[in-house]
Amino acid sequence: MDLTVLHLAVPEISAVLHPTSSQLLWIIDVYGFMVAGLLITMGTLGDRIGRRRLLLIGGSAFGIVSVIAAFAPTAEMLILCRALLGIAGATLAPSTLSLIFNMFRDPRQRSVAVGVWVGAFSAGGAIGPLFGGVLLEHFWWGSVFLLAVPAMVLLLVLGPKVLPEFKDPNAGRLDLLGAAQSVLTMIALVFAMKQIAQDGVSVSALVALAIGVATGVLFVRRQLSRPDPMLDLRLFRLGAFRTALTVNVIGVFVAFGYFLFIAQYFQLVLGMSPLQAGIAMAPSGIGFIVGSQLAPRIVRVVRPAYLIGGGMTVAAAGLAMLTQASVNDGPALAVAASLLISLGLAPVFGITTELIVGSAPPEQAGAASGLSETGAELGGALGISILGSLSIAIYRGDLTDLPVGLSPEASESVRDTLGGAVAVADSLPEQLATAVVDAARDAFVHGVHLTAGIVAVAALVLAAISAVKLRHIPAGDLPGHE
Incomplete structure (x- = not known):
């Protein structure tokens, strides 16, 4: 939820804090990189001090820093807060996932639990834009960070009462x-x-x-x-583990890469309000929920290789649809494309997570969960950074010849980000403003087309790899070890 609402707030953050294009990317993805860098550490720390204890400590820190981020006065301060949120956030996913693998030893119960776990992330993705859109309609951009606070308070109240504690009794020093x-x-x-x-x-x-x-x-x-x-590299000797981790990383790369563009496309290209954009993004979140809940049932009769390969093929079809989006279209095509991408990717994440964590001994569940989430966060952060940087390069390349009449400072803002271009246009004469916005929107959509095409090809390659490398795993309960 915290990530999806931030995407909705990007246009207003650009207008108020005036970040450079590099700062804007850092605001978006420094969270993911800090999480990725610390997940293995936090997973092993949870094995040593207790997974519930680490979860509650991280939840407390996340809530406090969210309040500070909501009132950040500068882009630099917001980047710092996002980094601190990443440190706190690194405790959450490996703690919850390793708790699940210890609480549910029956394979079928575990599959359902992991599906619910993935569905919870998906629900946050669906709810975030709706709640965030409402807040952005009535309050300042920082209000979206306050959405995390009630969730963290709920965790701190209920966690000690309903969650058991697990730790590795033979764990060494951190x-x-x-x-x-x-x-x-x-x-x-x-x-x-x-x-x-x-x-x-x-x-x-x-x-x-x-x-x-x-x-x-x-x-x-x-x-x-x-x-x-901290990280038992012998796990990489397991073929299913290696393949599942690779598929998981690139799958998240695909998901986060396209998601960065879709929120800006709805607001800055099609001119939708934050609430309208949130509503348009809701079907994508619902698709994730449906797909993640169906996966444990489908995998009982369909081999994981074919379910993953088919899902990535469906996602590739949705990404191919995004290459046809235009400045003058309504939102229908982008909404349908997002729904296809979500339905395709949702089963992939639950199945690969089970294969990754299920390959580890129970006492190393925290470390394996950390590795699984490290791959996911790294894939997401790389998707934002690589595809975001590629999109910016295309955007700037298309705006080498701006309309005459712009000051050097205004020209630099226009070339920096689409949000900057829209903000500059508000202070220009109508004819010049229209020319600037039209040029910026065309350049942005051109970047979306190329990056969506690249990611669609990556998804198809991943579908082929999955179908070949995982075909030895039969339908039914996913094995814990090779």
């Missing part, structure tokens, strides 16, 4: 150096990628890339040499 290496690896690699995407190859980007690669190598070597590693 590897602080390994934790630092994993975070530094993620941040350095992401920084390098963003710098190269925005400004081309530079000394700072190459230095960051070298630091990220070197630290990553040290992290892997450290994990292989320790008797109680």
Whole structure:
């Protein structure tokens, strides 16, 4: 919910805080990168101190920082708050998922529970735009962050009463150096990628890339040499584990990549209000809920390979539809495309999550859950960053010749983001404003077309890989081990 409402708030954030295109991407995806960098650490920490305890600590921090983020006065402050939310958020998914794998040992019950878990994320995605749209209609952009506060309060009240505590009784000490290496690896690699995407190859980007690669190598070597590693790399010897993790990462890459564009398309291209955009995005969230709840039943009679492959093919069809969206269309085509994408992707996430976490021994459920969610968060953050950077490059390339009459400062704002272009147009004469907005919208839609096409091809490749690599797993209850 927190992520989807942020997408709706992007236009107003652009107009009020005036972030650069790079800052805007950081506002959106620094949360995901911090989560991705810390999920393995938080998963192993939960195994050691207790998964319920870690969940409650993270929930408290998430609620407090959400309030601070709601009143952030600058783009830099909002980026910092989003990073802190990422640290707190890293405790939530691995704690809840590992609790599920300990509470439900019966395979069929576990499948249903994981489906409900995925459905809960989907419900947040569906509810977020509706609630966020209502708030943005009547309040400032920061109000969307306050949506998380009641949920965290509810967790703190009910969690101690209804959740059992689980921990690994034989867990060793937390590897602080390994934790630092994993975070530094993620941040350095992401920084390098963003710098190269925005400004081309530079000394700072190459230095960051070298630091990220070197630290990553040290992290892997450290994990292989320790008797109680944070991340048991022997799990990667399992073929189903490797394939499921790959499918999960790229599937989330596809989902988050397109989702970044769809909220802006509804508001900034089609001119819909935040509430109207939220309503238009609701069918997508409902599709996720339906797909995630049907998957445990379908997988009893259909091989996981074919269900995953078929789902990715359906998602590719929806992405292909997005390549036909235009500036002058109504929302129907984009809504239908989003629904197809959601219906296709929803079964994929639940099945791959079961394969990933089910491959680990019960005492390592937290670490495996952390790895599963690390892959998901990394895929989402990379989808936002890579596809967002590609879209910005296309957008800027199409706006090399702006209408005559713009000041240098206004021209720079127009080229920075579509939200910036719309904000600049509000202060221009009508004819010039129309020309600027039309050019910016055409450039933005061109970027959507190309990125949706690229992601559609990636989805089809993933469908083929899944059908081949997972075909040995029969229909029925998903196996825990190969």
